[in-house]
Amino acid sequence: MQGNRRKGISLFAAVAVLCGLLLTAPGAAIGAGKPIVIGGSLPLTGEFAETGLWIERGMRYWAEEVNAKGGLLGRPVEFKIYDDQSNVGKAVTFAEKAITVDKVDLLFGGYPGTAARAVMAVAEKHRRVYVSMGGHMKSFQQGYTYSFGAPPLMGEWWYEGFFQWLNTVPADQRPKRAAVYTINNPVGLSLQDSINRWTKYLKIDVVINEKYNSPLTDATSLIVKAKQMNCDILFSNGFFPDGVTTVKAAKALDYNPKAIVQGIGSVVPAWVKELGKDGDYVFSGTVLHGMLNYPGNDKLNAYVKKRYKLPAYPLYFGFGYVWMQTLQQGVNGAKSLDQTKIRDWLKTHQVDTIAGPMTFDKYGLPAPINFATQIIDGKAELIFPKNIRTKEPVYPKPAWKK
């Protein structure tokens, strides 16, 4: 009887001690095993679905990798991804919902720049760290302190690499007259920044500088004008559909400038797949590329090669991955999910990513990054700076093969 009572007291004491231990243990220990939910929206249908899907694939690959290594802060990660249907308004609504209703632990970056730009304001309002491509320079100049471009997709930097390369071409071989056609939206207009600066510096006359509204249903007039005015460099500052329409018209009308520079449309895999040889020799720029010699790129390329039968990871797959990679380092650095601690850590430390090492200024921006690319034999090759070059640039562009 007495033995039973003693046993009872011992059991009670053990349970009490256990409860006491649980109550005093750090939160992370209690929550161990409970997933960290990372939420937001991507354009999985609608106009930007192609890009949105690649971003999602990049993010999911990152999550697979992190979970296989024991998770983030010892907890598995999972996504709560809404489809904003390529609609900025919905992207904002879903960001609000993810924060206030779903109470997600972290936010992920969205697409396109117009959506990211709008969500940056939401993130700031709720004091949530938001690592994304941003919405070009102006979006980073709004005084937001929780937003990071890691790396940003900065139209203002987009042609820096190309022009730096052109600067290395002997002056007598450079183009003399430029035709610049730009889609009339913030993305297209941001591309004009480097064109204006560099054409002046390189003494290239911009003889045509016109904007067009989307959709560009026909580029015949654009090309006829450029041809008539003997423009020997063509800047097509638009998305995939306008870029394709312009290049197809250039070929049909046998317009052969020394260089065709295509802003945004030529970086999606469909450019090479659908245009084939006609998409070759087009110059562009990038802030990220599978052939960059930074740790992690080889592994990503191998995965994409095996899974999607592509020679290197598409740009937006890389973006999806690198934004998460940055956030991961912020969380690990802060050793917490406290958003202000993550932000402060990111503002004061270097992150090492597949896009290279980055430190962030007060705007949440790294130092300007841009690599010049050219489509050669159906592949987006890095051509400048020289230390990362994967292939010699083809210049002047060979005449169209009929």
Added chain:
Amino acid sequence: MDAVLVIQSLISGIMIGMVYALLSVGFSLTWGVMHVIHISHAAFGLLGAYLAYSLLTIYGIDPVVSAAASAPLLFILACGVYRLLIKPVTKAKEVIVASMILTFGLAIILENIMALIWKADPRIMTPAYASGALILGPFYFQHPHLVGFALSIAGIAAVYFFLKKTYTGMAVRAAWQQPEAAQLYGVNLYRISMITFALAVSTAGAGGISLALLNSFEPHSHNLWLIYLFLVVIVGGVGDIVGTALAGLIIGTITGLSMAFLPFQWVNLVTFGFLMVFLIFRPHGLFKQGA
């Protein structure tokens, strides 16, 4: 202003305008005959484009052949859609509103099916002649534009002669103009409506293929095409085949001339500004008079 640029822009504009006309002719018919505003019309056009794309990339079949082959396929599909979805809606009190809502949903379903089958990637129709051009003096006629233009002329002419010269076509017109009288003469309104709807969807397929020869397309492209459908049909007059063809030409001409004379960013402003002015003076279309 350079005459070559003006004429070249005009040529391109007219060719594209005719392609819009082919895409619009069926939209105009269903609106005029059945009072159904078929929002998924352009989505069916896009479906035609995707079918032609697959036939081209897998079997090397020319899009023109595909346009002919896909027409009966789409006709049969449309008959099914009519029986299942459209017919009940034509009995609604507010046919126009009900049909718009229903077919808006249908367009979303079609878009998602296309995204599922062909993925969200943008596509380009690249037959062997895709990047060639016929050169006449200083003028270039891009082969895809020429083919699209020819296909459009043939498609619109076929619809026109069907309506004017065949018994069924005349019954369609009778059903549109005097439905009660047509019924008294033994015209089966249900059958006529189904044929009209199916014919419209078939022409949408050919129009979609023609348009896909000119521009890249994605599962959501039909939303953009729909804007031009409304533009052409409102200018041409609802249910008016000749008016629709002329409207396509007029809109193409305006777009072409705007591109030659004005900064490119003004083109859409001028085109849709024209629509507003046109509606003030000709609210019933090119040839129709108000009640």
